[in-house]
Structures are given as structure tokens and as C-alpha cells.
Amino acid sequence: MTTATPRPERINFAVARRCGVACRGCYSFFGKADPAPAPFLRSARVFAGAGIHTATLSGGDPLTLPDLHDWLLGLRAAGMHTIKLDTVGLGLLDSSNRAGLTPATLLAAVDQLAIPLDGWSNASAMLFRRGQADLHEQTLALLATLDARAAPRQLTVNTVVHAGNAGGLHRIAQAIEPLKNLLEWNLFQYTPTDQAKAGANADFALDARAYDDACDDLARRLGAPVLQGSGARINRRSIEGRLGHYLLVNSDGLAWLPDAQGRTLNLGPVFDRELDVLREWADAVSGIGVAA
Numbered sequence: 001m002t003t004a005t006p007r008p009e010r011i012n013f014a015v016a017r018r019c020g021v022a023c024r025g026c027y028s029f030f031g032k033a034d035p036a037p038a039p040f041l042r043s044a045r046v047f048a049g050a051g052i053h054t055a056t057l058s059g060g061d062p063l064t065l066p067d068l069h070d071w072l073l074g075l076r077a078a079g080m081h082t083i084k085l086d087t088v089g090l091g092l093l094d095s096s097n098r099a100g101l102t103p104a105t106l107l108a109a110v111d112q113l114a115i116p117l118d119g120w121s122n123a124s125a126m127l128f129r130r131g132q133a134d135l136h137e138q139t140l141a142l143l144a145t146l147d148a149r150a151a152p153r154q155l156t157v158n159t160v161v162h163a164g165n166a167g168g169l170h171r172i173a174q175a176i177e178p179l180k181n182l183l184e185w186n187l188f189q190y191t192p193t194d195q196a197k198a199g200a201n202a203d204f205a206l207d208a209r210a211y212d213d214a215c216d217d218l219a220r221r222l223g224a225p226v227l228q229g230s231g232a233r234i235n236r237r238s239i240e241g242r243l244g245h246y247l248l249v250n251s252d253g254l255a256w257l258p259d260a261q262g263r264t265l266n267l268g269p270v271f272d273r274e275l276d277v278l279r280e281w282a283d284a285v286s287g288i289g290v291a292a
């Protein structure tokens with residue numbers, strides 16, 4: 001009997017180099033050059049040919065890509081059947097985003113739209129996400145607007161669970177409870193990374209026990225593993241549990257993945273090396289002790 005080679009569930013094109021928010025614990029491995037879509041879309045076609053049909057577009061904030069719509073159309077044409085976009089969403093309400101998209105045009109181009117919400121007030125949101133004093137209020141307004149236009153189960157909320165907000169997950173739950181078109185609420189255990197700003201890892205890190213306790217406390221308070229309004233799943237995404245699921249590609253076309261210690265494992269250029277990169281990804285995943 002042969003064992004199948006591990007494959008990433010999805011390719012995360014983390015290509016946007018800019019973001020209107022400045023998180024101290026930002027985990028992105030930013031590239032140096034602004035990306036042109038063509039070589040990435042060629043890579044996407046090769047990955048689709050290798051059987052990977054799910055892609056995420058992220059960054060940074062992809063709403064800072066002036067040609068975002070071309071990226072999304074191109075990923076679809078390349079054979080990506082499921083396209084997710086991760087964005088803080090700033091500039092989407094007033095169409096001031098560089099991509100010139102509205103909530104309706106963006107929702108029409110993606111299968112899943114994921115928005116981060118880490119707090120229950122502007123002050124608690126700013127523990128992690130700096131640079132926008134009213135980010136929490138803006139995000140709630142954005143979520144309400146998106147919810148009114150989204151298809152059923154098209155929205156996702158991502159929360160970074162860290163030492164500063166772990167005791168308030170039920171308050172975040174209250175804030176997103178009214179949403180009707182939520183597919184899932186992901187609770188990401190903060191990963192100390194080598195990309196974070198100085199001191200951030202010490203401030204935000206919480207160990208597996210503290211993370212589990214916070215999730216257990218939330219489940220007890222809610223009495224169910226879902227949100228009542230939408231039926232959205234509440235997903236625990238511990239550091240260990242999400243290792244070896246994604247292959248990331250940054251704006252310079254460098255493929256990478258994080259290891260269990262949050263170190264950046266750089267797999268080198270992806271262009272014209274896609275199948276080699278998949279093999280190196282599988283080796284790296286085996287090396288960090290994960291059965292993908």
C-alpha cells in the first residue's frame with residue numbers, strides 16, 4: 001500500500017504588501033515588490049492542474065491591490081473553484097479602496113469573504129490591531145452591510161485569540177450574533193512568529209491550556225458550538241491544529257509556511273517550480289511532524 005503525498009488544502013496568495021491597519025503581531029511575510037497578476041495566475045493554473053482548486057487571496061489587505069478584480073477573475077479562470085478573500089475591509093464602505101470595489105461587487109467575485117474581529121470595543125480591538133482608532137465600530141458597520149448583501153453562508157469572521165482578549169470571546173460572540181449569513185467563526189490561537197514586532201509575542205502569546213480554557217468558557221456560555229442567529233460553526237484553530245494546511249506565496253513569488261514555533265520556512269521561488277514547491281512543502285510538513 002502506498003501513502004499519498006500530503007498536499008496543501010489551499011494556496012494562500014498573500015500578495016498584498018499594504019494594509020491600513022498596523023498589527024503588532026502581524027504574521028505576514030511581506031515581499032519587496034508589488035505583484036503583477038500574470039505569473040501568479042500561471043502558478044494557480046499549475047496548482048489547479050495538480051488537484052488544488054481552493055485559493056485564498058490575502059496579504060496585507062488585498063483591497064490595496066488596484067487590480068484586485070483581475071486577480072479574482074484570473075484565479076477563477078485558472079481553475080480555482082473556491083476563492084476566499086481575507087481583508088480588514090477598510091475603504092469598502094465608501095469605495096475608497098484602491099481596488100474600487102463595493103461590497104456587492106466584491107461579494108459577487110468571491111465564494112467566501114473573511115473579516116477580522118478581535119475585540120468587543122474600539123479599545124479592545126486596538127490591543128492587537130493598531131492604526132485605526134475606530135476600527136471596531138467600522139468593522140461592525142462593514143459586517144452589517146456585507147450581511148445584508150451576502151449569499152447564505154458567504155461570510156467568515158476571524159478572531160485572533162490572544163492573552164488580551166481571551167476572557168472576552170463571549171462579548172465578541174454577542175457582537176456577531178445578529179449576522180445571518182455567517183458560515184463560520186474561526187478562533188485562531190495567537191502564534192508567536194518571527195514576523196511580529198518586538199515585544200508582541202510576549203504580550204499576546206497564550207499557551208494551549210489557556211487557549212482551550214478560553215474556548216471552553218465560550219462554549220459553556222453559548223451552550224452550543226454554533227452561533228444561534230446564523231448557525232455558524234465556531235472553529236477552534238489552535239497553533240498545532242492548523243499546521244500543514246496551507247501553502248503561502250508572497251508578493252515576490254516566494255513560497256513559505258510557518259512551523260510550530262512560528263518560524264518562516266521559505267521554500268524559495270514558486271514560478272515555474274510549482275510541483276517542486278509542492279514536494280518541498282510535503283517534506284517540510286513531514287519535518288514539523290504533521291500528518292497533512
Ligand code: SF4
Nearest residue numbers: 019021022023026060
Ligand atoms: S490586518 Fe492582517 S495584514 Fe494587516 S497588519 Fe494586521 S495581521 Fe498584518
